[in-house]
Amino acid sequence: MSGGAQIPIASPSRPRRTSPLLLLLSLRTLIALFVVFAFFSATAPNFLALETLVLLAKHVSINAFLAIGMTFVVITGGIDLSVGSIVGLAGMIAGALIDRGLPLAFWHVTLFPDVPVVILAVIAAGVLVGAINGLLVTWLSVAPFIATLGTLYIARGAALLISGGETFPNLVGRPQFHNTGFPILGAGTVLGVPVSVIALAVAGAIAAYLAARTPFGRRVYAVGGNERAALLSGVPVNRIKFIVYMISGACAAFAGLIVASELVAAHPASGETFELNAIAATVLGGTSLAGGRGTIWGTIIGAFVIGILGDGLVMLGVSSFWQMVIKGVVIIAAVVLDQLQRRLQRRMAIQAQAG
Amino acid sequence: MTAEAMPASDGIVLRAERIGKVYPGTTALHAVDFAVRRGVVNVLLGENGAGKSTLMKILAGAEQPSSGRLFLDGREVAFASVNDAAAHGIGIIFQEMNLCPNLSVAENIFLGQPALRLGIDIDAARHAAETRALLRRLEHDIDPHTLVGDLRIAQQQIVEIAKALARDVRILIMDEPTSALSATEVEILFRVIGELTAEGVAIVYISHRLEELVRIGDTVTVLRDGRLQARAEMRDVDIPWLIAQMVGTMAEAAAHPPPSLGAGGLLRISEVSLANPHGGFLVDHVSLDVAAGEVVGLYGLLGAGRSELFEVLIGAQPDATGSAQLAGQELFGLPIATRIRAGIALVPEDRQREGLVQTLSVAVNLTLASLWQFLRGIAIDVTEERRAVARMIRDLLIKVSSPDVEVTALSGGNQQKVVIGKALLTRPKLLLLDEPGRGIDVGAKAEVFGTMRALAREGLGVMFATSDLKEVMAVADRIVVMAGGRISGDFARAEATEERLVAAANLGGAAAAGGMR
Numbered sequence: 063m064s065g066g067a068q069i070p071i072a073s074p075s076r077p078r079r080t081s082p083l084l085l086l087l088s089l090r091t092l093i094a095l096f097v098v099f100a101f102f103s104a105t106a107p108n109f110l111a112l113e114t115l116v117l118l119a120k121h122v123s124i125n126a127f128l129a130i131g132m133t134f135v136v137i138t139g140g141i142d143l144s145v146g147s148i149v150g151l152a153g154m155i156a157g158a159l160i161d162r163g164l165p166l167a168f169w170h171v172t173l174f175p176d177v178p179v180v181i182l183a184v185i186a187a188g189v190l191v192g193a194i195n196g197l198l199v200t201w202l203s204v205a206p207f208i209a210t211l212g213t214l215y216i217a218r219g220a221a222l223l224i225s226g227g228e229t230f231p232n233l234v235g236r237p238q239f240h241n242t243g244f245p246i247l248g249a250g251t252v253l254g255v256p257v258s259v260i261a262l263a264v265a266g267a268i269a270a271y272l273a274a275r276t277p278f279g280r281r282v283y284a285v286g287g288n289e290r291a292a293l294l295s296g297v298p299v300n301r302i303k304f305i306v307y308m309i310s311g312a313c314a315a316f317a318g319l320i321v322a323s324e325l326v327a328a329h330p331a332s333g334e335t336f337e338l339n340a341i342a343a344t345v346l347g348g349t350s351l352a353g354g355r356g357t358i359w360g361t362i363i364g365a366f367v368i369g370i371l372g373d374g375l376v377m378l379g380v381s382s383f384w385q386m387v388i389k390g391v392v393i394i395a396a397v398v399l400d401q402l403q404r405r406l407q408r409r410m411a412i413q414a415q416a417g
Numbered sequence: 418m419t420a421e422a423m424p425a426s427d428g429i430v431l432r433a434e435r436i437g438k439v440y441p442g443t444t445a446l447h448a449v450d451f452a453v454r455r456g457v458v459n460v461l462l463g464e465n466g467a468g469k470s471t472l473m474k475i476l477a478g479a480e481q482p483s484s485g486r487l488f489l490d491g492r493e494v495a496f497a498s499v500n501d502a503a504a505h506g507i508g509i510i511f512q513e514m515n516l517c518p519n520l521s522v523a524e525n526i527f528l529g530q531p532a533l534r535l536g537i538d539i540d541a542a543r544h545a546a547e548t549r550a551l552l553r554r555l556e557h558d559i560d561p562h563t564l565v566g567d568l569r570i571a572q573q574q575i576v577e578i579a580k581a582l583a584r585d586v587r588i589l590i591m592d593e594p595t596s597a598l599s600a601t602e603v604e605i606l607f608r609v610i611g612e613l614t615a616e617g618v619a620i621v622y623i624s625h626r627l628e629e630l631v632r633i634g635d636t637v638t639v640l641r642d643g644r645l646q647a648r649a650e651m652r653d654v655d656i657p658w659l660i661a662q663m664v665g666t667m668a669e670a671a672a673h674p675p676p677s678l679g680a681g682g683l684l685r686i687s688e689v690s691l692a693n694p695h696g697g698f699l700v701d702h703v704s705l706d707v708a709a710g711e712v713v714g715l716y717g718l719l720g721a722g723r724s725e726l727f728e729v730l731i732g733a734q735p736d737a738t739g740s741a742q743l744a745g746q747e748l749f750g751l752p753i754a755t756r757i758r759a760g761i762a763l764v765p766e767d768r769q770r771e772g773l774v775q776t777l778s779v780a781v782n783l784t785l786a787s788l789w790q791f792l793r794g795i796a797i798d799v800t801e802e803r804r805a806v807a808r809m810i811r812d813l814l815i816k817v818s819s820p821d822v823e824v825t826a827l828s829g830g831n832q833q834k835v836v837i838g839k840a841l842l843t844r845p846k847l848l849l850l851d852e853p854g855r856g857i858d859v860g861a862k863a864e865v866f867g868t869m870r871a872l873a874r875e876g877l878g879v880m881f882a883t884s885d886l887k888e889v890m891a892v893a894d895r896i897v898v899m900a901g902g903r904i905s906g907d908f909a910r911a912e913a914t915e916e917r918l919v920a921a922a923n924l925g926g927a928a929a930a931g932g933m934r
Contacts, residue, residue: 297754
């Protein structure tokens with residue numbers, strides 16, 4: 063995965079004559095990660111403690127899951143605003159299945175599925191919402207912003223309707239129904255590493271592999287870079303768009319499972335505004351909202367920058383009002399630097415041409 | 418190069434001195450001089466990609482020159498924008514329509530400088546009245562409140578002209594204004610041009626239709642490959658001279674190898690049509706055979722339906738009717754990817770818009786259409802892919818420091834080779850190339866055409882569309898002329914002459930105009 067994987071990626075390309083400034087700009091996300099990490103290590107007491115770092119990774123994993131799915135969508139030139147609502151809906155479906163079970167009226171029985179089945183069913187629900195987004199964006203030509211804004215409301219409404227707005231508390235399951243074990247997802251560890259962090263590593267690796275090494279990944283980049291050229295090259299543009307929204311839905315549903323599992327409860331309002339954090343991580347990681355550029359690794363690093371910034375500022379006792387201001391400044395700075403890099407690259411290309 | 422034919426002081430309003438323009442990937446203009454005289458029609462002539470449109474955009478303020486100077490009435494000027502140039506009395510009618518389809522005719526015409534009451538309130542009544550007057554002058558009775566998107570292309574062109582006339586122009590630049598007009602509409606336009614020049618307005622006129630230029634032009638400037646080729650008074654020259662200046666010598670045609678006809682029909686098109694959403698047909702019941710090993714040149718003027726025919730064949734026009742068989746296999750009804758795997762490949766006309774994915778590297782662009790060949794399980798076999806990319810870069814002589822360079826860093830000619838390489842990697846039986854020589858320099862052109870001939874020798878069917886006489890005469894074994902969506906001529910190389918081709922291309926044009934009524 064390491065050396066070969068980056069060959070075809072649309073990562074900030076290496077120009078023929080690299081200037082130090084350009085190199086610095088193209089590594090900015092990694093530099094930002096290093097800077098925030100170093101800063102809080104020096105200023106925040108206990109920042110480097112193992113428990114703090116484990117907690118940090120757990121916080122980051124939720125946003126990173128959303129951002130991985132978001133990255134595929136954004137590379138195609140789209141956007142998915144519905145992921146936060148899918149987080150809420152996913153938790154509520156899991157909660158309902160564990161607490162209430164699935165009433166089968168015809169047979170007068172209530173089915174309590176095992177936890178793995180619950181997990182699969184919830185992910186399927188996320189894929190379904192993604193499929194609706196994909197259908198709207200492709201065959202019905204609705205702008206991605208509007209289509210996913212609509213499903214944002216619909217999925218949130220559905221989450222509230224499941225319980226009439228109530229929380230499903232205490233999702234531990236009952237031994238007699240063989241549906242215990244749900245909290246493992248959010249609280250379990252393997253060799254001291256939280257399950258959710260392991261899940262993130264696996265999902266990140268799979269997503270990066272998909273993006274960089276498979277025809278699907280290539281086509282995702284091509285659709286976002288130039289849809290018309292992709293179409294004429296035989297890329298099934300609509301099918302690719304359809305799939306990226308389904309991936310995003312699946313990622314969001316999994317994030318929803320982690321949230322519910324960590325809290326051992328499902329609340330219909332959970333995940334509100336998560337979509338904005340996911341977009342922020344994606345953009346911070348170097349993915350262009352115009353489509354065609356971006357990497358999964360960049361996005362994961364972006365999620366860590368935002369996560370470290372958030373937790374670090376809390377540890378320093380900075381007020382949450384200032385936290386928001388700082389987060390906003392960081393996001394804008396990332397995009398401004400991105401534009402700066404583009405401009406510099408273009409100028410160098412012209413100079414190489416004229417010279 | 419012809420010596421300076423006009424006296425320097427002869428009513429020159431606008432003078433461009435040693436104008437150069439560099440884009441990432443191409444140099445469009447090399448130190449070009451150009452003078453615009455008052456009260457006459459100044460013709461600018463050149464093949465596609467010669468730099469005419471770029472020069473016009475610079476004169477109109479839509480682009481800034483990379484080098485050189487502009488003088489208006491002898492004073493040096495620099496135009497920051499189209500509005501800036503307009504304030505100096507320079508108007509332009511762009512080749513590509515620059516109208517907002519969602520606004521009405523009157524709103525479009527007064528978009529730049531609306532008439533206001535009290536400085537804020539748009540005087541719609543005045544707009545409508547003035548629009549009516551302008552359109553009456555152009556002899557077109559279009560309701561000022563009609564949405565531009567609901568007009569036919571020819572009517573939109575008239576609106577575009579009216580928009581330029583609405584401003585007080587001293588210099589009016591027209592880039593291919595007649596390409597969408599019928600014969601009657603062209604007459605009206607010429608009458609308006611006559612009135613304008615009589616009022617002392619300087620007209621800069623660009624067109625490919627030589628007969629038209631000889632008729633209304635007063636002076637002519639010829640560009641070739643971004644350089645000034647010749648300058649003359651129109652009364653001193655004739656069409657053969659213009660062609661010679663425009664395309665250069667015919668030496669290339671003489672060195673043309675004998676046609677290498679293979680066996681049997683590779684592509685069999687019958688009764689292919691594509692309806693025009695604005696009425697009539699873009700491709701009008703076309704039937705045509707292409708043999709393996711044959712290079713067929715598809716010649717025609719802008720809008721003759723060549724690009725549309727290619728799009729139908731590759732599958733990008735799902736509404737097309739008729740049938741097309743490639744080596745016996747019916748293509749109609751298949752998705753693009755399946756057609757590509759069946760052995761047809763397209764090098765589109767506009768490589769920026771349709772050929773390349775600008776955000777990706779040379780390597781990724783090259784293999785985009787042929788990824789199925791590099792699959793191992795679900796993944797791309799990177800070693801295999803790299804080998805194919807390296808081979809294509811070597812075979813097509815693509816000048817690139819590394820396959821991982823972003824494709825936009827390449828020159829126009831090398832970008833074109835990447836698009837061709839992408840098509841070749843699909844191992845096509847039939848290669849369609851739409852204007853393969855457009856916007857690339859002479860050396861790259863020779864290489865591209867050399868490659869096309871070499872492919873035909875290997876047994877591929879090659880069909881290329883062009884509006885360039887020299888190109889089609891030099892490269893094709895057989896020349897098919899299209900006009901108004903129909904085939905208006907089919908010549909073996911030996912029997913094709915420039916006169917016959919031009920005649921066939923224009924003959925159909927009249928038919929098309931008739932069809933647009």
